[in-house]
Amino acid sequence: MDSKSEVNMAKINPTLFNSIYEMKCPRCREGELFDTTIFSFDKSFEMRERCSECSMNFSPEPGFYYGAMYVSYAIWGGISLVLCSILILVFDWNLNQSFALLFFVSIIFFVWLFRISRTLWIHANIKYRPNYIKELTQKNNQKLEN
Numbered sequence: 001m002d003s004k005s006e007v008n009m010a011k012i013n014p015t016l017f018n019s020i021y022e023m024k025c026p027r028c029r030e031g032e033l034f035d036t037t038i039f040s041f042d043k044s045f046e047m048r049e050r051c052s053e054c055s056m057n058f059s060p061e062p063g064f065y066y067g068a069m070y071v072s073y074a075i076w077g078g079i080s081l082v083l084c085s086i087l088i089l090v091f092d093w094n095l096n097q098s099f100a101l102l103f104f105v106s107i108i109f110f111v112w113l114f115r116i117s118r119t120l121w122i123h124a125n126i127k128y129r130p131n132y133i134k135e136l137t138q139k140n141n142q143k144l145e146n
């Protein structure tokens with residue numbers, strides 16, 4: 001298998017990791033969850049309403065993303081603990097120095113954390129359906145024929 005067809009295979013059937021890393025729709029893994037990149041200051045906290053590929057509603061119910069707060073808390077709690085432990089135990093920093101660095105790291109990754117938490121939450125709740133778009137077009141074609 002040459003590298004070009006491997007790239008095509010990855011595009012046809014993206015892994016869960018790739019889908020979360022690239023913040024894609026959980027159902028088809030093709031449409032984007034967010035309009036802008038994490039370092040653009042435009043629409044940082046706005047999600048798309050629907051998937052551009054399979055038209056999945058990204059807000060299935062009111063308050064759906066409250067659970068993402070727990071994901072965010074767990075991720076950032078873990079990162080903070082590891083970062084401060086390394087700084088204090090390995091590099092011999094004091095608590096104030098390590099908290100100051102943690103504060104700046106938090107500012108830099110704030111948008112990323114918000115988005116990755118929502119992405120993980122929606123991926124945990126919505127099942128991947130690799131043939132969904134194909135099924136949808138077949139259904140629509142059948143409707144047109146009848």
Ligand SMILES: [Zn+2]
Nearest residue numbers: 025028051054
């Ligand atoms: Zn989709």
